[in-house]
Amino acid sequence: MATIRPRVKAPKKAAAGEIIEIKTLINHDMESGQRKDKDGNPIPRQIIHKFTAEFNGTEFFSVDLAPAISANPYLSFNAKVDESGEFTFRWFDDDGSVYEDTKSIEVT
């Protein structure tokens, strides 16, 4: 698999109390565990099973993902921002890897 690179699209500026939309995408095969290789052996499951979003150290949103989520999982969600700060996004792989990305936002 190619290097796993998370991508996040979030506004850089917002008004206090505004509800912003955050879109995330990460390249990952999301191997479901249902497929078989050409010899008929099952391919073991390897997916991103959890996603979390924090703002200034407080987790405000998370998702538990099942194998039914498509490859290169896309997630969009919202956040109500009252102050400037930094978002931290984490993706948890079945193999124990954690992929991380951060975005800062200026609230006026």
Add this chain to the structure above:
Amino acid sequence: MQVNIEDGGIRRRSVLFSLGGGAAVVAGLTVIPGLANADEAAVTEAIKGMVGDVPDESGVALDLPEIAENGNTVPLSFTVDAPMGEDLYVKDVMVMADGNPSPDVAVFHFTPMSGVAAGSTRMRLAGTQNVVAVARLSDGTALMGSKQVKVTIGGCGG
């Protein structure tokens, strides 16, 4: 079905039609046991495990294509019609598909800081089936929505 006994032609056609319908039903039944897929009962069990009882279908708006050509990436969006205040807010939204090998799709966890209880993702659907979303509020209230998606090519690759 109404059968006009006086008119032989119509009657014959009606009988043929009903025979055809019966054959389709039988074919459908013989196909289902071959697939080790989840079913409505599994989804019902999951809903009961989460919120205690199956709620009425209201409060969760699901945005899904009526026909998905590719079951590998079916776009899904939902919005829960509920307040997101400090006292009362949507805590969890569980999305399930009743015709996949396992009914679980995703569970979204919200907090008042989410602003609105809405989200979107892309999912795999093994075939034509119902997608169900159940929301649980912080006071225990449950809301639900469901929609059938027709899938042309299944997305669970074998």
